Amino acid sequence: MAKINFGGVEENVVTREEFPIEKAREVLKDETIAVIGYGIQGPGQALNLRDNGIKVIVGQRPGKTYEKAVADGWVPGETLFGIEEACKKASIIMCLLSDAAVMSVWPTIKAQLSVGKALYFSHGFAITWSDRTGCVPPEDIDVIMVAPKGSGTTVRTHFLEGRGINASYAIYQDYSGKAFERTIALGIGIGSGYLFETTFEREAVSDLTGERGSLMGAIQGLLQAQFEVLREHGHSPSEAFNETVEELTQSLMPLFAKNGMDWMYANCSTTAQRGALDWYPRFHDAVKPVLEWLYLNVENGTEAQISIDSNSKPDYREGLEKELKVLHDSEMWRTAETVRKLRPEEQK
Secondary structure, eight states: OEEEEETTEEEEEEETTTSOHHHHHHHHTTOOEEEEOOSSSHHHHHHHHHHTTOOEEEEOOSSHHHHHHHHTTOOBTTTEEOHHHHHHHOSEEEEOSOHHHHHHHHHHHHTTOOTTOEEEESOSHHHHTHHHHOOOOOTTSEEEEEEESSOHHHHHHHHHTTOOEEEEEEEEEOSSSOHHHHHHHHHHHTTEEEEEEOOHHHHHHHHHHHHHTTTTHHHHHHHHHHHHHHHHTTOOHHHHHIIIIIHIIIIIHHHHHHHOHHHHHHTSOHHHHHHHHHHHHHHHHHHHHHHHHHHHHHHTTHHHHHHHHHHHSTTHHHHHHHHHHHHHHSHHHHHHHHHHHHSGGGGO
8 A cells, every 4th residue: 555645645555566456365365355236336246256366256136136137147046146045145235335335235135244254335425324324334344445436337438448447545444454454455456546445434435525516416507507598698509509518528528537637727728728727716715605504414314304304205216317317318418319320430
């Protein structure tokens, strides 16, 4: 583990250079890893572990997701089992169910947490708000986490492209004395580029804040607001979309992701440069109070409870489909469908 300086602050970081896949295989050679849940994170992490030569099985209830696991090469009765049987066979249980599903399946998982096993999460939600979820692990097991900073799809595609995805790691309980090595070996096994240290609580709070903020909630709100202003002032849908979304995602984001925002400002027109420098503080000052409000709502458990309550409703899926349809049918995202078809790569 190395100390890496991030903007003047030193953090504990583990890279693939200091903990190569060969070392991960050695650490996990006597372990049986059960990936419980084959929805969002499950496929990417399970397939990456399998491709890295690590012994992994999948636990999944019957249904469409079970059939997807079969299609991905998991063999019923050999590497694919029901949740209870997979947990029983495993020495490391990777709980990759949705937060709502963890609550309903927890009694089944807990019953198989015998002494010395490890319970792995990719999100700190269930443990951080255990007073609400009921997920209180026994004291004689390891409780660990590796949280990739990307979707399950990205975990898999980055792996297939030979790239790594950043991930955080945390140790909540170290009963065995080898929780750190287990954690990092699993992180390397699922394809992490580097792993930075956190806690279950910090991961849960930052993750919920990010999802509701710049990663999903705030970005949709900002894009929609700008698109609407342009349309209301007479600009065409194509023009409004290109100036709001297309140029951002297809041109600018890859550049400032690679080189930084200062580089972006230095390498645009003087008109764009001056405008960006003048206006970003105004957006900062307008948005920061909203983000502070959001953070406090996450920290005090309000957002966790909203999520739990919403997902517990029997008609939640039906309502969700309606909400997503409103997004899909909005003029901005209907315009996006046409714009995507007109991209040069789609014309080949």
